[in-house]
Amino acid sequence: MHQFNWSAEEDWNVFMLPAIAAVIATPLWVIAVVVKLLSVALPGRRTDWGVRLLRWSAGMTALAAVMLLAMALGAVELSDNESRSGADSSPAPACRDAAPHRVERLAGHRASYFPPAFDCVLDDGTTYPGSEGYVWLDSLVITCAAASVLLAVGARYSTGRQAARQTRVPAPGTLG
Numbered sequence: 001m002h003q004f005n006w007s008a009e010e011d012w013n014v015f016m017l018p019a020i021a022a023v024i025a026t027p028l029w030v031i032a033v034v035v036k037l038l039s040v041a042l043p044g045r046r047t048d049w050g051v052r053l054l055r056w057s058a059g060m061t062a063l064a065a066v067m068l069l070a071m072a073l074g075a076v077e078l079s080d081n082e083s084r085s086g087a088d089s090s091p092a093p094a095c096r097d098a099a100p101h102r103v104e105r106l107a108g109h110r111a112s113y114f115p116p117a118f119d120c121v122l123d124d125g126t127t128y129p130g131s132e133g134y135v136w137l138d139s140l141v142i143t144c145a146a147a148s149v150l151l152a153v154g155a156r157y158s159t160g161r162q163a164a165r166q167t168r169v170p171a172p173g174t175l176g
Contacts (some may be wrong), residue, residue: 014077015070015073015074015076015077015113016074016077016078018070018073018074019070019071019073019074019075019077019078020074021070022066022067022068022070022071022074023071025067026067029060029063029064029067032060033060036053036056036060040053050158051155051158051159054151054152054154054155054158055151055152055155057151058148058149058151058152058154058155059148061144061145061147061148061151062144062145062148064144065140065141065144065145065148068137068140068141068144069116069137069141071137072116072134072137072138072141073113073116075116075118075131075133075134075137076111076112076113076116076117076118076134077111079092079093079094079111079118079130079131080109080111080118082094083095083109091103091106091109091120092106092109092118092120092130094109094118094120094130094131095109095120095130097130097131098120098128098129098130098131099120099128102120102122102128105122105123105124106120106121106122106123107121107122107123107125108120108121109121109130110127115134115138116134116137116138117129117130117134117138118130118131118134
């Protein structure tokens with residue numbers, strides 16, 4: 001019977017494959033958003049376009065948060081993998097590039113997946129980020145997730161108001 005061994009070289013695929021898929025999907029996401037915005041801006045749209053647009057926007061914003069999170073996780077995995085393999089892997093390339101003047105004080109690094117971050121550890125125990133990009137990605141993920149929730153709540157509220165308005169308004173041609 002063959003025993004499965006999980007090696008350090010294989011585990012980079014866990015987050016890298018979704019990150020690559022997110023990078024490939026991003027242009028398609030942008031095209032879909034532009035086409036939707038054009039369809040709303042041009043004449044001839046449906047009468048219930050407002051609620052549908054809110055629902056669609058909530059879904060697309062949630063998808064953006066997931067894609068950004070996948071990219072951030074892939075970036076952490078890539079930095080971690082670079083620091084474990086190759087002749088030029090120590091100290092971690094991300095730590096050397098982020099603060100070349102601190103290289104002589106580096107004691108190690110720390111990869112965090114939730115929230116995504118790659119921190120460089122100095123000999124006195126203090127840390128600094130391996131890249132400012134993680135801060136931006138984390139902020140964008142949180143912003144997109146919050147916007148998605150707000151859009152979904154707005155769509156739910158608009159649907160409720162529309163239903164209440166339809167029950168109050170008498171049908172044309174009837175006595176109200």
